[in-house]
Amino acid sequence: MNEWKQASRLAAFELKASMKSLITIFVFYIAMSLLVLMTFDLYLEGEFRFFDLLFLVIFFLFPAWMKSKEFQMQKMDGDLWTAPSIVMLQQLPIPKGVIVKSRFVVHAVCSFPFQLILLISLPVVSENFRSLMTPVTYIAFVLIWFALSIAVGFIMAASEAGGNFKTRAIVKSFIYMIAGIAAVYGLIYWFAGNGFVRWTMTLATDWTWVSVIVAIVLSIAGWKYWQADMRKMIKKTDYL
Amino acid sequence: MPAWIEIKDARKNVDDFQLGPVNLEIEAGTITALVGTNGSGKSTLLKLMMNLANMDGGMIRILGKPVDGGDESWKRHITFQPQKQIGWNAYTGNELKNLIAPLYVKWDDKLFEHITGLFDIPLNKRFGKLSPGMQQKLSLALALPRKTDILILDEPTASLDIPSKKLFMDLLVDWMEPEDRAVVLATHQPDDLRKLADYLFLMQDGQGIGLYEKDVLTSSYRRYWLTEMPADSVPGELSRDGRQLISQNPDATEQFIVAQNIQVLDDQALELEDIISLLLK
Numbered sequence: 159m160n161e162w163k164q165a166s167r168l169a170a171f172e173l174k175a176s177m178k179s180l181i182t183i184f185v186f187y188i189a190m191s192l193l194v195l196m197t198f199d200l201y202l203e204g205e206f207r208f209f210d211l212l213f214l215v216i217f218f219l220f221p222a223w224m225k226s227k228e229f230q231m232q233k234m235d236g237d238l239w240t241a242p243s244i245v246m247l248q249q250l251p252i253p254k255g256v257i258v259k260s261r262f263v264v265h266a267v268c269s270f271p272f273q274l275i276l277l278i279s280l281p282v283v284s285e286n287f288r289s290l291m292t293p294v295t296y297i298a299f300v301l302i303w304f305a306l307s308i309a310v311g312f313i314m315a316a317s318e319a320g321g322n323f324k325t326r327a328i329v330k331s332f333i334y335m336i337a338g339i340a341a342v343y344g345l346i347y348w349f350a351g352n353g354f355v356r357w358t359m360t361l362a363t364d365w366t367w368v369s370v371i372v373a374i375v376l377s378i379a380g381w382k383y384w385q386a387d388m389r390k391m392i393k394k395t396d397y398l
Numbered sequence: 399m400p401a402w403i404e405i406k407d408a409r410k411n412v413d414d415f416q417l418g419p420v421n422l423e424i425e426a427g428t429i430t431a432l433v434g435t436n437g438s439g440k441s442t443l444l445k446l447m448m449n450l451a452n453m454d455g456g457m458i459r460i461l462g463k464p465v466d467g468g469d470e471s472w473k474r475h476i477t478f479q480p481q482k483q484i485g486w487n488a489y490t491g492n493e494l495k496n497l498i499a500p501l502y503v504k505w506d507d508k509l510f511e512h513i514t515g516l517f518d519i520p521l522n523k524r525f526g527k528l529s530p531g532m533q534q535k536l537s538l539a540l541a542l543p544r545k546t547d548i549l550i551l552d553e554p555t556a557s558l559d560i561p562s563k564k565l566f567m568d569l570l571v572d573w574m575e576p577e578d579r580a581v582v583l584a585t586h587q588p589d590d591l592r593k594l595a596d597y598l599f600l601m602q603d604g605q606g607i608g609l610y611e612k613d614v615l616t617s618s619y620r621r622y623w624l625t626e627m628p629a630d631s632v633p634g635e636l637s638r639d640g641r642q643l644i645s646q647n648p649d650a651t652e653q654f655i656v657a658q659n660i661q662v663l664d665d666q667a668l669e670l671e672d673i674i675s676l677l678l679k
Binding site for chain 2: 171175247248252396
């Protein structure tokens with residue numbers, strides 16, 4: 159608990175230092191996201207398949223982009239890629255566990271409120287969504303997306319540990335990532351006959367309680383796994 | 399009493415560059431300067447001491463604790479000021495102080511105010527917007543008041559103007575006085591070496607050439623202008639140029655010269671820079 163307190167203190171410094179740009183970018187992203195959400199009804203009617211991709215980008219990547227440039231992952235000297243805060247905090251008497259937790263607090267503050275606004279906006283902008291979901295299934299739907307936010311989205315926080323990568327390796331892993339997303343995207347369409355967002359709605363309505371339990375388990379596992387992974391990466395990386 | 403910093407066979411490969419094996423011990427109450435040509439591995443060695451990179455072999459202990467172990471409490475006793483501060487740009491001086499000060503039990507607020515006043519540092523300006531010299535002054539103002547047992551400085555005066563350099567040296571000397579502390583600094587500045595260092599650890603191409611006591615080193619090298627240069631090699635002779643001789647053993651050289659009835663027109667101790675240049679040849 160004490161570690162979380164220390165981590166929150168460090169996170170507060172970073173958030174305060176980037177507050178101005180954070181609020182500006184937050185407002186801009188919300189406006190852009192709401193524009194995209196206007197097409198949600200079209201998507202639910204099966205007429206706009208591209209919505210899935212846009213929603214996933216907005217949901218998972220915007221929170222990471224929201225941070226000001228000084229706090230984002232970047233190329234440092236040599237082949238080191240990392241967030242500058244990681245280097246700074248390691249030079250101070252702060253245990254690695256606290257550094258990791260501080261990154262998670264920052265990412266949570268940048269992502270959860272934004273994602274909550276997106277999820278609350280769905281029933282507001284879409285009549286089809288309202289007719290398909292009950293209050294209970296809607297809660298299950300929200301939990302599924304928060305579980306995904308942690309299990310998938312927090313890879314962005316964990317990756318701030320960085321590493322010593324050659325440009326070639328980065329391009330290669332980027333290609334693999336795009337291919338992986340495309341494969342998952344294609345498979346879901348092939349199996350479920352619908353897009354990813356629509357599929358999570360089906361999960362929430364047809365397997366409500368299973369979805370809730372799986373979402374909670376996934377959230378806890380993702381939260382713990384990415385912290386352990388980040389700690390491992392910090393230990394492995396040469397911050398030269 | 400064991401050394402405060404013990405470096406044993408520390409090795410690190412970075413691309414084509416190979417550091418080490420380096421062996422060095424830093425005692426309490428000393429200022430040790432790491433001296434070497436560019437790319438000799440000084441900064442890499444300092445970063446290994448801070449466990450910012452993994453060693454390929456060997457070990458480093460700070461106050462008896464291995465830096466790459468699970469116990470990170472040694473970090474509370476050490477201040478590291480790198481050549482270039484990373485991650486500070488978005489913060490003002492005041493914010494940095496508020497972030498750093500509570501992490502150190504002996505933080506001296508009065509000293510911080512004294513240094514910021516002395517250097518006239520604007521504390522409401524973001525670090526990234528300050529000139530390199532002012533950034534260095536702010537880094538020092540945030541380093542010394544931590545009052546840790548060990549202070550590691552990488553090129554602390556590289557961007558400072560001449561008056562500020564003098565102020566910094568006075569501050570560091572005052573800082574060393576009240577209790578047992580140890581300073582390790584990497585520097586290219588002759589003034590830093592002359593006025594601050596007790597020991598010099600010379601490095602070249604990633605290797606430690608040796609640890610020298612500064613005063614012993616400066617008294618061990620002498621230049622002589624002779625009436626005539628003996629044909630044979632002179633005891634202690636390091637180099638000769640016309641009738642000018644450099645010796646690394648003045649006692650033996652002088653005895654020989656007297657015995658040979660050669661007169662010394664003039665003699666002079668070698669400047670520290672000249673000695674270092676000779677050792678790093």
